[in-house]
Amino acid sequence: MSNIFCKLFLGVMIFSFITIACKKSKNSAIVTLSPEESTQFYKSVLADLSANVIVNTYNDLKDKSIIFYFNCKTFSLSPTASNLNICKQNWKDVRSAWEQAEGFLFGPVVIDNVDPRIDTWPVNFVRIDSVLNSSAIYDSTYIASLEDGLKGFHPIEYLLFGANGLKNETQFTAREKDLLISLSLNLNYLCGDLYSKWDITKPNSYHNYLSHAGNNNNAIFPNLKSAYDQILDAMISICDEVPNGKIAEPFNAQNPALEESPFAKNSLVDFTNNIKSVQNIYLGAYAYTDGKGLEDVIKQGNLSMDGVIKQKLSAALTSLNNISIPFGLAISQQQTQIQNTITTINDLKNYLETTVKPYVQSLVQ
Amino acid sequence: MCKAWYNNIIFIFCVLFLCFCRKAEEIKNEDDLNDWYSGGKQTVFINGSNAFSQSFNGMSELKLQQHEIGDKGFAAVFNSDPNQLNYGLGPIFNNVSCGSCHIGDGRGKAPNIGEPLSSLLLRISSGNDINNGPQDAQGFGGQLQQRAILGTNAECIITVNYTENAFQFADGETYSLRTPVYTLNNPYTTLPAGYLISARMATPVFGLGLLEAISETDILKNADELDVNGDGISGKANYGYNVIENKKQLGRFGWKAAMPTIIQQSAGAYNQDMGVTNFIFPIESSYGQPQYTLSNGKKDLADSTLSAVAFYIKTLAVPGRRDANNEEVKKGKNIFKQIGCAKCHIQTFITQTNMTSPETSNQRIFPYTDMLVHDMGNGLADNRNDYNATGNEWRTSPLWGIGLTNIVNGHNNFLHDGRARNFIEAIMWHSGEADATKNNFKNLSKTERDAVIKFLNSL
Numbered sequence: 136m137s138n139i140f141c142k143l144f145l146g147v148m149i150f151s152f153i154t155i156a157c158k159k160s161k162n163s164a165i166v167t168l169s170p171e172e173s174t175q176f177y178k179s180v181l182a183d184l185s186a187n188v189i190v191n192t193y194n195d196l197k198d199k200s201i202i203f204y205f206n207c208k209t210f211s212l213s214p215t216a217s218n219l220n221i222c223k224q225n226w227k228d229v230r231s232a233w234e235q236a237e238g239f240l241f242g243p244v245v246i247d248n249v250d251p252r253i254d255t256w257p258v259n260f261v262r263i264d265s266v267l268n269s270s271a272i273y274d275s276t277y278i279a280s281l282e283d284g285l286k287g288f289h290p291i292e293y294l295l296f297g298a299n300g301l302k303n304e305t306q307f308t309a310r311e312k313d314l315l316i317s318l319s320l321n322l323n324y325l326c327g328d329l330y331s332k333w334d335i336t337k338p339n340s341y342h343n344y345l346s347h348a349g350n351n352n353n354a355i356f357p358n359l360k361s362a363y364d365q366i367l368d369a370m371i372s373i374c375d376e377v378p379n380g381k382i383a384e385p386f387n388a389q390n391p392a393l394e395e396s397p398f399a400k401n402s403l404v405d406f407t408n409n410i411k412s413v414q415n416i417y418l419g420a421y422a423y424t425d426g427k428g429l430e431d432v433i434k435q436g437n438l439s440m441d442g443v444i445k446q447k448l449s450a451a452l453t454s455l456n457n458i459s460i461p462f463g464l465a466i467s468q469q470q471t472q473i474q475n476t477i478t479t480i481n482d483l484k485n486y487l488e489t490t491v492k493p494y495v496q497s498l499v500q
Numbered sequence: 501m502c503k504a505w506y507n508n509i510i511f512i513f514c515v516l517f518l519c520f521c522r523k524a525e526e527i528k529n530e531d532d533l534n535d536w537y538s539g540g541k542q543t544v545f546i547n548g549s550n551a552f553s554q555s556f557n558g559m560s561e562l563k564l565q566q567h568e569i570g571d572k573g574f575a576a577v578f579n580s581d582p583n584q585l586n587y588g589l590g591p592i593f594n595n596v597s598c599g600s601c602h603i604g605d606g607r608g609k610a611p612n613i614g615e616p617l618s619s620l621l622l623r624i625s626s627g628n629d630i631n632n633g634p635q636d637a638q639g640f641g642g643q644l645q646q647r648a649i650l651g652t653n654a655e656c657i658i659t660v661n662y663t664e665n666a667f668q669f670a671d672g673e674t675y676s677l678r679t680p681v682y683t684l685n686n687p688y689t690t691l692p693a694g695y696l697i698s699a700r701m702a703t704p705v706f707g708l709g710l711l712e713a714i715s716e717t718d719i720l721k722n723a724d725e726l727d728v729n730g731d732g733i734s735g736k737a738n739y740g741y742n743v744i745e746n747k748k749q750l751g752r753f754g755w756k757a758a759m760p761t762i763i764q765q766s767a768g769a770y771n772q773d774m775g776v777t778n779f780i781f782p783i784e785s786s787y788g789q790p791q792y793t794l795s796n797g798k799k800d801l802a803d804s805t806l807s808a809v810a811f812y813i814k815t816l817a818v819p820g821r822r823d824a825n826n827e828e829v830k831k832g833k834n835i836f837k838q839i840g841c842a843k844c845h846i847q848t849f850i851t852q853t854n855m856t857s858p859e860t861s862n863q864r865i866f867p868y869t870d871m872l873v874h875d876m877g878n879g880l881a882d883n884r885n886d887y888n889a890t891g892n893e894w895r896t897s898p899l900w901g902i903g904l905t906n907i908v909n910g911h912n913n914f915l916h917d918g919r920a921r922n923f924i925e926a927i928m929w930h931s932g933e934a935d936a937t938k939n940n941f942k943n944l945s946k947t948e949r950d951a952v953i954k955f956l957n958s959l
Contacts, residue, residue: 241548241549242549242910243910245549245603245604246603246604246609246909246910246911247910248600248603248618251577251596251597251599251600255577255579255596257583257584257585259579259580259582259583261581261582261583262579262580262583262649262650265650265651266650269650279616280647281650282579282580282589282590282593282596282647282649283577283596283600284577284578284579284580284583284596354906354907355906355907355910356907357547357822357907358547360547361547361548361907362548364546364547364548364550365548365549365550368546368548368549368550372550380572390584392584393584393585
């Protein structure tokens with residue numbers, strides 16, 4: 136009896152230990168890795184993050200821009216209200232992918248000067264009207280020769296939505312439809328080029344440099360630290376630009392003409408997607424893909440920091456969501472919410488800059 | 501008591517003696533230690549694509565704010581009139597923002613065959629006056645603008661082709677050098693007879709505040725125009741024109757060291773590269789052309805913006821070295837000195853004391869330039885004089901940060917027109933005064949050449 140009791144007691148103890156140990160293991164990501172294991176782990180995070188977030192975002196951008204281009208052609212042939220609405224929604228879809236790519240503005244998008252060619256604002260109405268009133272043929276050479284402010288998202292936005300945002304299908308001239316098609320083709324070309332430079336299947340793609348950081352002869356990222364610095368600098372950079380540039384400039388000047396996407400009234404969505412881009416990098420997730428992200432590096436040794444980052448990301452997104460009217464109006468009518476958003480996103484930026492980056496640098500060599 | 505006091509004195513003396521011994525040891529290695537800090541206290545250890553875009557350390561809140569305003573100005577994309585923001589582009593121009601040429605505050609990229617020029621431009625002239633500089637080419641001014649706003653003609657469309665020539669090192673390994681050939685297509689009017697052109701690549705803009713802070717005396721110490729010391733190197737000072745102070749002044753910036761100050765360099769780029777007029781250069785680059793009448797005659801750039809952008813450039817820190825203690829890097833550095841590279845690529849200067857600019861004052865810096873122009877041989881010559889600099893002469897390029905070019909700019913195109921595609925090609929293009937040094941490099945073993953390249957990559 137006593138022996139059975141002892142065995143039973145021992146069994147319960149072992150079961151309890153295993154259960155607690157497993158539970159502990161599941162709830163706490165703090166693990167100790169050897170230096171070799173750590174290096175492999177940090178590389179695997181970069182590879183996941185690059186493939187699942189960056190490459191997938193650019194792939195999405197490319198695919199959506201193709202759909203947009205073909206639907207612009209369809210609208211040109213069949214200028215119905217329904218087809219126009221499809222184009223308008225397509226523009227917002229492409230825009231969503233692009234803004235979610237702004238949390239990693241490094242590599243080909245910078246080196247090849249894509250950003251100014253794709254996303255310059257405010258729109259120069261007068262010059263666009265000159266383009267429309269000219270007899271120029273809108274071929275790729277002509278579009279490429281235009282100054283940067285006359286191509287990319289915002290001139291297209293102006294053509295699609297009109298200066299008041301209420302343009303309907305009957306208000307399009309043949310020249311406007313021609314220019315719309317050519318500009319959307321140019322947009323598609325630039326988006327496709329970006330994806331191509333990150334394409335996982337190409338040996339010299341930027342993905343291969345990032346995901347193999349620290350390998351011998353890696354000319355772009357000679358060590359892991361340079362890759363992690365790059366990622367964090369890009370996150371910090373967009374968390375600086377949104378509150379201190381995109382929001383503050385029209386807000387301080389009280390000039391809605393300086394806002395990013397005024398015609399589609401899409402500026403708040405743009406800003407939200409910028410912060411989501413930072414969140415995507417942090418979580419290692421984009422749309423339906425998910426893998427390791429920066430959070431896995433942080434959680435490995437500092438769960439409380441992980442919690443703070445997520446809280447600050449959430450606060451930033453909530454502050455944007457609290458602005459309940461279009462941004463162009465909010466700069467004068469919801470100044471408290473605007474100021475709160477500036478403060479909250481700057482708080483996220485400062486935390487990334489002064490706490491998270493040094494912490495990651497202390498881990499990754 | 502007296503003995504205890506005596507013992508205490510002896511103890512303190514010993515401690516002080518040991519401290520001084522330690523100090524002496526540190527001083528002995530000071531050069532090696534400082535070598536990591538390329539920009540003195542204005543060195544940053546950032547290795548990513550932002551490596552060239554960091555502000556000076558230790559600036560006041562007010563100066564940081566000014567730097568940030570300048571940063572935004574540097575990135576601002578200009579539009580043609582009328583526009584809400586950043587207006588005044590053109591009517592003829594090369595690019596739309598400072599940052600479009602100096603990507604990541606770094607180096608421009610050479611166009612491939614068939615590609616339009618983006619961060620490379622062509623100067624044009626009909627002659628030179630050592631007091632007033634290159635003389636404008638009739639109808640084209642001093643620079644070819646290959647883009648134009650609507651309703652205006654670009655001055656011409658520039659295309660580039662390259663011819664390749666293969667060579668061998670002493671050990672038999674081959675290398676190839678490409679020579680660019682520029683064609684000026686569809687000029688808006690007839691090009692003047694005997695015009696001269698010079699290709700100029702956008703240069704990195706970090707560390708310029710420190711280069712501006714080197715005293716004229718220290719730069720001139722290395723000048724030896726007549727090669728009095730007989731070492732085959734005859735560094736020469738170029739003197740450009742300071743437009744603000746209305747006088748000739750030692751040139752420091754640009755490929756031929758013809759530009760005396762950062763603010764004038766910036767103002768000139770706004771005017772010539774973007775067609776953006778400003779208080780230093782208020783006349784449109786299209787002056788003298790029929791399309792000049794399209795200019796509205798107003799100054800496009802606020803004085804405060806120009807000042808802020810110049811301040812931004814002045815206060816960009818220098819990236820620190822990587823792997824400076826690596827044995828192969830140290831070996832490469834020694835070879836670099838032994839074969840003669842360091843005769844022109846002077847390793848170090850101490851900036852002058854300046855109470856109004858404590859950030860740049862009295863700093864031991866390691867720019868690897870002498871800020872002088874040298875005869876680089878016929879292969880690199882543009883055959884176009886620029887103030888005192890002849891067609892064969894080019895300023896010794898600073899080498900600090902050069903190992904991060906590929907990371908920041910995605911290429912390793914070097915020299916004034918970006919013809920070199922890597923360090924080897926850049927070295928092997930050296931000629932003229934650098935002929936002996938180039939040949940020394942040519943005769944090195946593969947291992948030694950690799951060590952020199954590794955050293956350059958560590959800068």
